[in-house]
Amino acid sequence: MAHPTFFKKVKYEKELERDLAAEIIATPGGEKILSCLQCGTCGSACPLSVYMDYTPRKLIGMVREGFKEEVVTSFAIWLCASCYECTVRCPSGIGVTEVMYALKRIAIREGIYPRHFPVPVLAKEFLKMLKGSGRTNEFWLVLRVLLKTAPMKLLTSWPLGLRLWQRGRMCLGSTRIPKAANEDLRRMLEVIEASTGGPLKSPLPVTVGAQPSGGDLKKAA
Amino acid sequence: MAYTYFPGCCMHGFARHCQDSLYAVFDALGLELRELPEWNCCGATTYISVEENQAFALGARNLAMAEKLGSEIVAPCTACYMILKKTKDHLARYPDLREKIDQALAAIGLHYEGKIEILHPLEIILRDVGVKGLKAKVKKPLRGWNVAPYYGCLIARPYALSEGFTLEAFDQLVPALGANLVDFELKARCCGGSLTGTIEEVGHRLVYILLHQAKLARAHCLVTVCPLCQLNLEAHQGKIKRRYGDDVTIPIPYFTQLIGMALGLSEKALGLEKLLVPLRWELAEKAFAAREPAAA
Structure with missing residues (x-):
């Protein structure tokens, strides 16, 4: 995970990826990022911002300016536990949590995350399980994620599993919904995928941050 | 209904x-x-x-x-x-x-x-049974219990909480059961959700903050309204004790378990034996005995 102080660099205008902002604006909840006041209320309300490399405020600022690489490779987007505290507090009515989801989607879509990092692996395994059986089973989900990310953790996690099992709180059997219902579910998801026309949404015609940024002025240096 | x-x-x-x-x-x-x-x-x-x-x-x-x-x-x-x-x-x-x-x-x-x-079942109980209605059905009041209500994040956020409901209104269900309502400031703070399993160091910290606050508020139990919060708060108490050197052991019942106890339902029907940190009737006295000297 890139740490901001090590990777801070000047960006030239042509290095900026402006279509990132357009994609976020096209997402329900992200429409208002251009009205962000940069007040920092989101970050101060966030219970996780102290662990983040970029606070939500910085992320929104960077999205607007086209710092796609920094945003998508940040640790912060994976830390968001989607508690919606920022969304409730934002004076500009920005769905900060939805912005975070959108950034996670972009990172997963473009394969930009460390291979053994558990958060995106969990998300992908969750999806696979849901599509396969219509419901999720936390025991198999956790087991799969641990095997894929940190198998050694099984050594420290099994006592909890045992305690849950002893109390009849572990479902080792199948939790799948009836076959016909599962077929329905899959068909429904396929129809949506077809109507979405691939993962990328058509960007809206908006111009973002037209004024020259500090980067251009420092070009000579 | x-x-x-x-x-x-x-x-x-x-x-x-x-x-x-x-x-x-x-x-x-x-x-x-x-x-x-x-x-x-x-x-x-x-x-x-x-x-x-x-x-x-x-x-x-x-x-x-x-x-x-x-x-x-x-x-x-x-x-x-x-x-x-x-x-x-x-x-x-x-x-x-x-x-x-x-x-x-x-x-x-x-x-x-x-x-x-x-x-949410909380809303149903408050709307269709009401505080008074619930009070009338209490058979074994939870006298002497300091109950801290913890709602977690998602019930109190933008799309949630149906019209006319507030967390303060839910709080009133605690005294209706005969227990003392603990003013738990972090009642709507996030427990970290799946972070306890993915980024453990951070997840444990978030849970620890909640448990520590409950201890400071001298709660005997922290009652939750979400099954994931319930698991998160009780399952990692041992690891948290080892990591931060602070014993924050506290029972974490789901709210219908607590209501069921006051209604006089059997422990088995309420699944009390399935809790990782046991919740017992004599909880209040024991907890008082253990904590009074430390507080003085």
Whole structure:
């Protein structure tokens, strides 16, 4: 995970990826990022911002300016536990949590995350399980994620599993919904995928941050 | 009165004790739960980090099926509750999304009107039984218990909490059971959700902050309204003790377990033996004995 102080660099205008902002604006909840006041209320309300490399405020600022690489490779987007505290507090009515989801989607879509990092692996395994059986089973989900990310953790996690099992709180059997219902579910998801026309949404015609940024002025240096 | 029950995956998995107690308490209060047949996972807060429109379709399928049955949905997991409400909200506000979802639902012979109400069991108890009604049914008041209510994040956030409900109103259910209401400041702070399993160092810290605050507030138990919070807060107490050198052991009942105890229901019916940190009737005296000298 890139740490901001090590990777801070000047960006030239042509290095900026402006279509990132357009994609976020096209997402329900992200429409208002251009009205962000940069007040920092989101970050101060966030219970996780102290662990983040970029606070939500910085992320929104960077999205607007086209710092796609920094945003998508940040640790912060994976830390968001989607508690919606920022969304409730934002004076500009920005769905900060939805912005975070959108950034996670972009990172997963473009394969930009460390291979053994558990958060995106969990998300992908969750999806696979849901599509396969219509419901999720936390025991198999956790087991799969641990095997894929940190198998050694099984050594420290099994006592909890045992305690849950002893109390009849572990479902080792199948939790799948009836076959016909599962077929329905899959068909429904396929129809949506077809109507979405691939993962990328058509960007809206908006111009973002037209004024020259500090980067251009420092070009000579 | 009958409701359509949307259990969510947790209630059929690690939170079976929550489900047991929910059924028992609803039964004792004269409310009926009918499980929605063939429900699918709502996608929680995870699905949408991979696919967006599909995530709304998952909620919409459940809503459409429940609409056919007619009665209101009860979702005892706050993640399911929030996701179903968010789906309803977004389908009403974003016509483009609605069109796509309608198309997909039509392909499997379903239709969604957008009229169904989604409620948390807390809201049902407060609205249809009421504080007074609950008080009248209490057989074994929880006298001397300091109960800290913890609601977690999702029930108190944008799409959640139906009109006319506040966390303060829910607080009133605690004194109705005969217990002392502890003013728990962090009642709506996030417990970290799945972070306790993915980025452990951070997840444990978030849980520790809550447990530590409960200890400072001298609570005997921290009552939760979400099965994931319930698991998070109780399952990692041992690791937290080792990591931070602070003993924060405290029972974490699901709220229907606590209500059920006051209603005089059996421990087995409430699934009390399934809690990782045991909750017992003599809790209050023991806890007093252990903590009084330290406080003085």
